[in-house]
Amino acid sequence: MSSSQTAQAAVVREIGKPWVIEEVEIAAPRADEILVRMAGTGICHTDTSCKDGHFPVALPIVLGHEGAGVVEAVGSEVSRVRVGDHVVLSFDSCGHCRNCKAHHPSYCFDFYPRNVSGTRLDGSHTLSGAGGELKAAFFSQSSFATLALAREANTVVIDKDLPLEIMGPLGCGIQTGAGAAINALRLKQGDSLAVFGGGAVGLSALLGARAVDAGTVIVVEPNAGRRALALELGASHVIDPKASEDVLGQIRALCGGVNYALDTTGIPGVIAVAVEALLPDGMCGLLGVPPPEATVPANMMSMLVRGVGVKYIVEGDADPQEFIPRMAAWYRAGKFPFDRLIRKFPFAQINEAAQASLRGEVVKPVLVF
Ligand SMILES: [Zn+2]
Ligand SMILES: [Zn+2]
Incomplete structure (x- = not known):
């Protein structure tokens, strides 16, 4: 996998305006990256806050940070995740700072540049669209898109018998x-x-x-x-x-x-x-x-x-690699019915889904692809 691909993504070009689904180009995965075809992604309050200007981010941007999907390609240095795996995407962390080493990655000293800067850590862009480069790499995923680029640190492999479409919110809101x-x-x-x-x-x-x-x-x-x-x-x-x-x-x-x-x-x-x-x-x-x-x-x-x-x-002080499988196991055992919080919407209805949540009619909207 060495060339970019076309995807559909929900883009924010202006604060406070609705999401617009556009055709974008997504970069091929680098050596440490994973390309995921989205099955479903939750809408978290942080996404709506960023879109409406309550939390500052650079524009135009593709948000979304509760993605779940199937791995389509992996870079040469990726060892734990394989093509075809079902994965939940969570927040990114460096893996080697004091807090990451102590299994508290949500307090990673690099949390903000890795999750909300809108680019990879080196400043490069992962998405481009009409009019040029887009801010993306949101929580190292930008999952409001049919394809997302993640890193091994924020990619959690889950069992294939779990309902993949609704598993994404375990990566942020439910984990939090x-x-x-x-x-x-x-x-x-x-x-x-x-x-x-x-x-x-x-x-x-x-x-x-x-x-x-x-x-x-x-x-x-x-x-x-x-x-x-x-x-x-x-x-x-x-x-x-x-x-x-x-x-x-x-x-x-x-x-x-x-x-x-x-x-x-x-x-x-x-x-x-x-x-x-x-x-x-x-x-x-x-x-x-x-x-x-x-x-x-x-x-x-x-x-x-x-x-x-x-x-x-922050993020429930969770180590996603450990805590997401734990929540999934509780769900399977009937002890953690998080599906009761969820209502599914087609990806095209992203604005309606977010509005329904803001009005209090839906607890956790999940966009399905
Ligand atoms: Zn760290
Ligand atoms: Zn969130």
């Missing part, structure tokens, strides 16, 4: 929520957890908590349909923050407080409640995108007397 509960907070059997925000990430945290037999899990979410789904997926209690003046009081009334909290909203007033709801030695994990000027809204004396902490968690 479940991993935050399991890898970062180290939730154990019987531990209590409050999840603020019942979207794809928050409900994945709930699924993760149930997979490790956590105790009380409370989901705080204004959307009635999502609260109902949370109860079906095993939440002990749900709270509608729009109907309650005192969410903190409600949590204390239910269980006295929680060992752990996860915020997926990024809203400072919500995070303040999450920190106050913690029992002694508790930890609040932050996953949501905050307003640019926000500072952590916690009373330090109140934190001191309980010995509680606050931490931002």
Whole structure:
């Protein structure tokens, strides 16, 4: 495989405008790269944030970072992945910095240049279209396209009997929520957890908590349909923050407080409640995108007397090569029904799918090819 190929890709040329599906040229895989024919790709909140200008990226760009597909070609240095393998694509990491060596690749010192710069690490482009080069290599994949170029580090081989079309979100959103509960907070059997925000990430945290037999899990979410789904997926209690003046009081009334909290909203007033709801030695994990000027809204004396902490968690502190197969095994065993969060849309309906998610009608849209 030494020449470029034609593919269809959803391109963002202007902030805030709909995706437009265009014909593009994708480079042949280099020695350390893998060409994947997409079967399905999730839409993550980060994709929509980038398209709408809440997270700065260079344009024009092809986004998409929850891809799953079949390997079509591999470079000469690729050893672990073979043509025909079914793969889930995740975030990229260097493999040799301090945190990568310690199996915490989501805190790779090279995370941003490798995942959101829009080019390969050396500045070269992987896609071109009408009018020249396109920014791509988003999370070393740019999976809003029929073909994607990935690296071995972010390519995870999965079993062929799994439903490939819907497996992509294990690479970001579902890993982010479940991993935050399991890898970062180290939730154990019987531990209590409050999840603020019942979207794809928050409900994945709930699924993760149930997979490790956590105790009380409370989901705080204004959307009635999502609260109902949370109860079906095993939440002990749900709270509608729009109907309650005192969410903190409600949590204390239910269980006295929680060992752990996860915020997926990024809203400072919500995070303040999450920190106050913690029992002694508790930890609040932050996953949501905050307003640019926000500072952590916690009373330090109140934190001191309980010995509680606050931490931002990236990509569920997951090592995708280990955690994605673990989630897949739980799914197969019926302990991790992440498919309940998903609705499929044809690739051509990318804009409708993203809108349905923003309106709260769909938890996790997946585009199928
Ligand atoms: Zn690294
Ligand atoms: Zn994501």
